[in-house]
Amino acid sequence: MLNFEILASDGKARTGILKGTHGQTETPCFMPVATAGAIKGVRWEEVKSSGYSMVLSNIYHLYLRPGTELIENVGGIHKFVGWDGLILTDSGGFQVFSLGDLMKLTEEGVYFRSHIDGSKHFFSPELVIEYEEKIGVDIGMVLDECTPYPATREYAKHSLERTYRWAKRSIEARTSDKTAIFGIVQGGTFDDLRILSAKLTSDLPFDGVAIGGLSVGEPKEDMYRITSLIAPLLPYEKPRYLMGVGKPEDIIVAVEHGVDMFDCVMPTRNARNGTLFTWNGKLNIKSAKYKSDERPVDENCDCYTCRNFSRAYLRHLFASKEINALILNSIHNLHFYAQLMEKTREAIKNKQFKEFKKEFFSKYKTDEE
Numbered sequence: 001m002l003n004f005e006i007l008a009s010d011g012k013a014r015t016g017i018l019k020g021t022h023g024q025t026e027t028p029c030f031m032p033v034a035t036a037g038a039i040k041g042v043r044w045e046e047v048k049s050s051g052y053s054m055v056l057s058n059i060y061h062l063y064l065r066p067g068t069e070l071i072e073n074v075g076g077i078h079k080f081v082g083w084d085g086l087i088l089t090d091s092g093g094f095q096v097f098s099l100g101d102l103m104k105l106t107e108e109g110v111y112f113r114s115h116i117d118g119s120k121h122f123f124s125p126e127l128v129i130e131y132e133e134k135i136g137v138d139i140g141m142v143l144d145e146c147t148p149y150p151a152t153r154e155y156a157k158h159s160l161e162r163t164y165r166w167a168k169r170s171i172e173a174r175t176s177d178k179t180a181i182f183g184i185v186q187g188g189t190f191d192d193l194r195i196l197s198a199k200l201t202s203d204l205p206f207d208g209v210a211i212g213g214l215s216v217g218e219p220k221e222d223m224y225r226i227t228s229l230i231a232p233l234l235p236y237e238k239p240r241y242l243m244g245v246g247k248p249e250d251i252i253v254a255v256e257h258g259v260d261m262f263d264c265v266m267p268t269r270n271a272r273n274g275t276l277f278t279w280n281g282k283l284n285i286k287s288a289k290y291k292s293d294e295r296p297v298d299e300n301c302d303c304y305t306c307r308n309f310s311r312a313y314l315r316h317l318f319a320s321k322e323i324n325a326l327i328l329n330s331i332h333n334l335h336f337y338a339q340l341m342e343k344t345r346e347a348i349k350n351k352q353f354k355e356f357k358k359e360f361f362s363k364y365k366t367d368e369e
């Protein structure tokens, strides 16, 4: 079961503690993505020492490989992957709908072909809840349709209505409160449909509510407008999760509007292509300008990578296609995101969030700049 306690707030921003079956996490929190049950290139002890206590995986991937039955038979997901903190699984509501003609959507559920071996499968709202409960995740996302961008108003309306019917079926399918269940708001980029979906989803007895269907290629102003419109409409006392977000600047803006939880592949995926996060913006370690740069990635970072290695060395490793390049870059980026969330929580506790946001944006060079 899940307990969420808000400890302090500053405007709409709030900080709290989320307690689940396998531990607790402070919010606002960022969840590193462990798609197949591991954070790519980083051991759990580094994930923990950076301060993370909740990670995200995906029931769609785990079901296809190694199989949810296998995970259940070896004692559940925490035992299988060796992570003793909180685990949230997404439902595959994003993946299956991005399989194009490898997927057939019906009222019952979705028929799809595995992206691994082309085998045929079927997910229904009930099956997803069953798999999430059986492998023992702390928080399970419902099967939804992540409405694609762009979508016509008519499509977005039909899609949110189906997601709502599926949400009710998901609630009915629950057999235990050990696995908390979050509903997901859709509605495309149409404000009135977003408000409708937020109301329908908030009225159901979910343990938390997520804003879905964003960070899917829509203009940034749409993402900001919808987040600022919808987050405050979600139940105040329940965790609010903005799926797939995101860039450091996007997380800070969403926290300001009352969002508590985030996930994104960015810290780990960008690390693997040489993009490193610093408090002054992103840095591409491949650039020749770092060839003999003896400074750490970020002089204000105390991660293992920044305490021991120079930009010159990290650039050399990356150019040499060394495995350690991926590992050291990932350790840094994950630590940066953990520090971003830690400083955000501190600022809210000290009622200094506005000042923190102003200082962040005065130094951090975003992609748009």
Ligand SMILES: CNc1nc2c(CC[C@H]3O[C@@H](OC)[C@H](OC)[C@@H]3O)c3nc(N)[nH]c(=O)c3cc2[nH]1
Binding pocket: 033, 034, 035, 056, 057, 058, 090, 091, 092, 093, 094, 095, 141, 144, 145, 146, 147, 184, 211, 212, 213, 214, 215, 216, 243, 244, 245, 265
């Ligand atoms: C990136 N932007 C974004 N991600 C999103 C995800 C997670 C993607 C899932 O894919 C993997 O990361 C890419 C993760 O799974 C390993 C994550 O759970 C979403 N999931 C659901 N169920 N519904 C949504 O409306 C939705 C919207 C998103 N927007």
